[in-house]
Amino acid sequence: MTHYKIQFLPHHKSIEVPEGQSIIRAALEAGVHINASCGGEGVCGKCRVIIEEGKVSDGITEKLRPEDIEKGYRLACQSTVTENLVVRVPVESAIDASVLNMQSTPRRTARIQQMDLNDLKQQNLFIPPVEKKYLELPEPTAEDHLPDVTRLVSFLKLTHDEHRLVVSLPVIRKIPDLLRQQGFKITATLERPVLKGRKTNIINIQPGDTTDKNFAVAIDIGTTTVYGQLINLVTGEILAEQGDFNAQISYGEDVISRIVYAEKNDGLEKLHQVIIQTINKLINFLVRKSGVDKEDISNVTLAGNTTMTQLFLKVNPRYIRRSPYVPASTIYPPIKAIDLGFDLNQHASALVYPAVSSYVGGDIVAGVMGSGMYLTEKVTLFLDIGTNAEIVIGNRDWLACAACSAGPAFEGGGIEFGMRATKGAIEDFSIDPETLEPMNLCIGNVRPKGVCGSGLIIMVATLFEMGIINNLGKFERDLDTPRIRERNGIYEYVLAWKDETQIDRDIALSEIDIENLIRAKGAIYSGCMTLIEEVGMSIQDIEQVILAGGFGSYVDLEKAMVIGLLPELDPEKIIYIGNGSLMGAKMSALSNHIRLHVSEVIKKMTNFELSETPSYMDQYIAALFLPHTDLEKFPKLQKRLKDRKLILSQKK
């Protein structure tokens, strides 16, 4: 895609953006504030800019007077980039350039690490656990009348050096007729053992050569969403991918309410059935979309947290939520897919990622395996942030892990106008340091309905760095703006006025919301710090951070460090792997190395129960500040705050 350079004046900030980007998003990325309350829908008419050089597409609405249009005025949220531009942001008050540049750092999300198939191949890790072999067997004669199965097994031994083979009953049932269908020319599907020293299973045979059709399904069973991928095991490509809500959501939003439901009569059976239905729906969608034949799907790999795994396997999760929080099992044998009720061929087997404990589940283990953390020399901090945050630290030699309950703030829960990251959620934000007018950008460029987790972090970080809230998250009481007000005794900042929203109410961020966010980020930060200390390390020893989970992709790293959600680190060290659970499930379908090593890895993963780790509470209390009670731990922020103070004092 063609990129164009946009220069913003009077800030003298430049940024390269792809063709079709809106001016307002370009400004946000460049760290340039433009007033905008309506989320990018074009209704507030506040985001007026002057196109000084170049031409934009669109951007002309009835909100602009004809003479202004003549002068080059456009609405930033409606204008899209088609060439290099110079854009002037009309600054209503005379703020000098230094104040303008006190604006936030440019948006910085984590580098995305994609699975690299070539890497996998070079490391000899591209070993699909299910392989197909095309065989032209000799036909039996009076001299050579081996039983059909023995003929197959001996031939594989002789010509393919395949030893320790077992043959399942369905293959024995098929073999007499199938061998004779195309003159003893067949394709055998071999499944490698999950445990070392066990046997390779011949799970299917097909007439003729079908070696080019070998597929697997990877499933991430999330509490909210279930994702599936259909993978071509010959090329390593993903042929289709799909997500759907976990149908269990009707029986409870979070893990605990699901467990409570499962304790009712038939509750477990019901939750088991609906998740199987969700998965079957996904599988059938993937099959339709990719056009593969179900008979060529031989394997399903699944990963989920401990509760999701137990519900999916119909194992009572009752004791997961009762002290001392004991799961039924952390490791599961391979299971025939049809025995679980999967709508797949009878030879397909299902493998479920093992867990470490009740709260560090198979989804996290999948992330550790799929991201390659279990193979790296680098000391790595792995972080999966959701309602619960799971933390793993270590490398290929040692691993430690812990889970902490962050609460639902990052998913918009417990926040008055919080919402999930869907259309209408304010996902990006900036504030005019003089007028305190906001710049709201919404998902879908529509009028705001609420605030999502990543937007919340940006808001709180921005408000704090601008000095609008203090390190306790309380608003400065003497600021002169109608946007900061007291309602029912609680201070709040109005993000959007009633008539600029979709919900016919003012959308505001209150001190209670901020407090909730601080508690959430404090739990995670202190969890990381406790674990790092427990293994005798400090933050400087961390060579790499892996962020997993849907949340991680949108988090502005710098802002996350400003609020003290993440320790202050070189953003270059931070990579984002997306859905670690799905990645692990996929990688396990592509590499038997993972399947063989996962049981060692979980044995290596020392689990820390933070509630029983004495230092955790101290760490937590120290983290209930922005960014922390000890600002020295955030030296870059400390310097920026100091510089800002200096500029402001010079200005006075």
Add this chain to the structure above:
Amino acid sequence: MTHYKIQFLPHHKSIEVPEGQSIIRAALEAGVHINASCGGEGVCGKCRVIIEEGKVSDGITEKLRPEDIEKGYRLACQSTVTENLVVRVPVESAIDASVLNMQSTPRRTARIQQMDLNDLKQQNLFIPPVEKKYLELPEPTAEDHLPDVTRLVSFLKLTHDEHRLVVSLPVIRKIPDLLRQQGFKITATLERPVLKGRKTNIINIQPGDTTDKNFAVAIDIGTTTVYGQLINLVTGEILAEQGDFNAQISYGEDVISRIVYAEKNDGLEKLHQVIIQTINKLINFLVRKSGVDKEDISNVTLAGNTTMTQLFLKVNPRYIRRSPYVPASTIYPPIKAIDLGFDLNQHASALVYPAVSSYVGGDIVAGVMGSGMYLTEKVTLFLDIGTNAEIVIGNRDWLACAACSAGPAFEGGGIEFGMRATKGAIEDFSIDPETLEPMNLCIGNVRPKGVCGSGLIIMVATLFEMGIINNLGKFERDLDTPRIRERNGIYEYVLAWKDETQIDRDIALSEIDIENLIRAKGAIYSGCMTLIEEVGMSIQDIEQVILAGGFGSYVDLEKAMVIGLLPELDPEKIIYIGNGSLMGAKMSALSNHIRLHVSEVIKKMTNFELSETPSYMDQYIAALFLPHTDLEKFPKLQKRLKDRKLILSQKK
């Protein structure tokens, strides 16, 4: 049971028989002929004897005149023994004692070898593949919060030295609630691996201590009859035993007609279903009879010939009957009993005996294992006689086997008045050397309906040794008796006249019947001899003969040697194990040694295809005589025949 001595005059032969035995059976056992046409029902009135000393119970009927009763006359078939007796057989013509004593040798069936549990224990072979362990697990605490499954596995490791354990999904499903039902006191059911190096599977858990309830089922799937036993794995006892017709019999009497039926649409499915129904009926009967709880049955071991095994497993047997006679498989993985449709608990597993070839099946392998042949040093000839006869020769170091088609003569097939060994079948026979009058004894002491296999052997042997038929099986043409006659150009001996039978027809034995028997016995004898020669041995090298199959228990060994069905051997060397297939299935339930070694044993069993062994046809043709073209091979018989000739010549 009390035994009494019966002395027969004028023969001066004595025998001990149990209380309640009939005089006529005692006479037959002693080798004393008493005319009797009606099979022991008491209607012909011919079997009159005089009780000279002692008293019998019953024996008085309207067939005897009052004055004869006064003299001590009784009907031998109606009189039962209650004390020591001297019994005179009224000899109607004046035959001297030497002729009387030319009568057959006493009945001699093979010594029955029962499984000896103590032997098994002494040899350390009483190792049931399924064991129960009672465990008092420590309850989890904040310090010890292992997952439930890990708790169980670790405890077994620590306190019972059990390693390499795997846990199946149904156990994982049960464990959370079950552990907490009786304060972490449970009984775990452990199944040992069938293959060396594989893992022990925890297949079930129960609350409290149930270690005294551990059962298995053994099933022999015969073409005609299915037998089942319910075995107590704690004591080794058989708690219940039952046989039933294989319901497949409605779809064809023998293996070949079943295969033909299986080739029809849904034929295989139908045959599979009905055998599963037969087995389920048996299992439910055994469970009811023994009063055990199905949850305590953890294992089913099955054995059958290759076709029965394939039909039972729903594997198309089509190619078993087509050159080059290739079975689908000879070895089968363990299968969950419920996956086969068995009416058992979900944790029970089914193990099917492996086969050697299309015609040396799992029933024979079971016999080799169950009889201990695979462990003995003695060179053993194992013989299972039915429609097909299977022959195994060898010992613990080597084994060779072959199958030959004997035809159905031994089961009464192909014989005009042949029938299975059921009520009304003449099972024993003797002939008066002077009058040529028969002595027929029927199963159930009823009037005859026909002749069963064991009766047939006795008849032909007796007729031959008495000189009534020659070594080609042809009747001497000059004998003066209405019982030998020509009908439709074929000579025959009338065993029972129309009014003495149940079928309102004369029952006779024809030269065609004898020819069929000679072909059947010739096939078996030549099979044995060919196999013995192929392994470079002679009959003298055989240290032990094991007879298996329903047939073997009734076969009079001496008579079988007279007709040349068996080679002439010391009868002491011959043991009868009854149903070898069932014995093998049972032994496999009692001793994992068998399960672990069976795959080596079948690899050791060199299979000879007699049809492709050039010497077989020569051997067969030489065996189409009574007893053989070369009488020298039967020296004892040769001497008896010579003695007889001498006596007869002296008499003249």
